[in-house]
Amino acid sequence: MKSLSSILSAIVLSLATMAFAQSDPQKSDAHKHEAQPPQAPRSESQKSFEKLKTLAGDWEGPVTVQPRVPGMENDGKPMHVSMRVTSMGHLLMHEMKSAGGADDPITTIYLDGDHLLLTHYCDAGNRPRMVAKTSPDGKTVEFDFVDITGNTQYGHMQHALFTAIDDNHHTEEWTFLLPGDKPMHAHFDLQRVIGKTGGR
Numbered sequence: 001m002k003s004l005s006s007i008l009s010a011i012v013l014s015l016a017t018m019a020f021a022q023s024d025p026q027k028s029d030a031h032k033h034e035a036q037p038p039q040a041p042r043s044e045s046q047k048s049f050e051k052l053k054t055l056a057g058d059w060e061g062p063v064t065v066q067p068r069v070p071g072m073e074n075d076g077k078p079m080h081v082s083m084r085v086t087s088m089g090h091l092l093m094h095e096m097k098s099a100g101g102a103d104d105p106i107t108t109i110y111l112d113g114d115h116l117l118l119t120h121y122c123d124a125g126n127r128p129r130m131v132a133k134t135s136p137d138g139k140t141v142e143f144d145f146v147d148i149t150g151n152t153q154y155g156h157m158q159h160a161l162f163t164a165i166d167d168n169h170h171t172e173e174w175t176f177l178l179p180g181d182k183p184m185h186a187h188f189d190l191q192r193v194i195g196k197t198g199g200r
Contacts (some may be wrong), residue, residue: 002141007074007083010097015036016078017159019021022157034098037107038126040138042125043114043135044134045111045114045115045116045132046111047134047138048116048132048134048141049092049109049110049111049116051138051139051141051163051164052092052109052141053085053089053092053095054061054081054118054164054167055092055162055164055170055178055194056083056084056085056092057083057193058080058081058082058192058193059081059082059083059170059190059191059192059193060078060079060080060081060190060191060193061078061079061188061190061191062078062079062188062189063079063186063187063189064186064187064189065106065185065186065187066184066185066186066187067184074193075101077098077099077100078099079096079097079098079100079188079190080081080096080097080099081096081097081188081190082094082095082096082097083092083095089111090110090111091108091109091111091178092108092110093107093108093167094106094108094109095107096188104105104123105120105121105122105123106120107119107120107121107160108121115131115132116131116141117129117130117131117132117146118130118131118143118160119159120157121144122150122153122156122157124151124152124154124156125150125151125154126148126150126152126156127150128145128146128147128148128150128156128158129145129146129147129148129150130143130146130157130159130160131143131144131146138163138166139164140162141161141162142159142160142161142162142165143159143160143161144159145159153179154179155177155178155179156176156177157174157175157176157177158175158177158183159173160172160173160174160175161173167192168191168192168194169190169192170190171187171188171190172187172190173185173186173187173188174186174188180181184193
């Protein structure tokens with residue numbers, strides 16, 4: 001039979017082991033919290049992307065085209081634009097649709113490293129990519145052409161500019177290069193459709 005002192009020693013050792021096991025994860029968590037480096041400041045591209053994501057929702061407004069092209073100004077009917085944040089916050093999807101039109105071109109905006117990129121899936125059958133530059137006040141994000149895949153026989157999108165006026169008003173400028181590199185500019189003056197959020 002074991003002595004009373006050896007039994008007490010075993011109990012004390014067991015209690016000490018349990019107490020250590022319970023306190024160790026707390027110490028470990030506290031150590032992890034202290035060891036985490038401070039977050040790096042956001043880059044201009046990240047700030048611009050966060051600003052553009054606030055445009056998520058449904059928008060409507062007139063479009064003006066220069067030079068004028070019959071049928072391109074939607075006969076005075078408003079253009080509908082829908083923006084949705086998707087892919088766990090990593091992608092802004094932009095769709096434009098004219099009243100009664102069959103076309104539904106899609107544009108995606110996303111970060112690639114320290115660059116903010118736009119890919120336009122054009123109804124002309126091609127996919128131009130553009131890279132962003134921002135204004136000092138952060139209200140405008142301008143995208144310039146980088147490269148393109150697909151058929152360019154009918155021209156391609158060359159440039160895009162987003163300008164935030166306020167929470168419920170923004171403008172978009174799109175430049176399309178026609179065959180022979182003739183630019184056509186489209187100006188969208190868009191108001192938020194209240195009651196629809198488009199994923200915001």
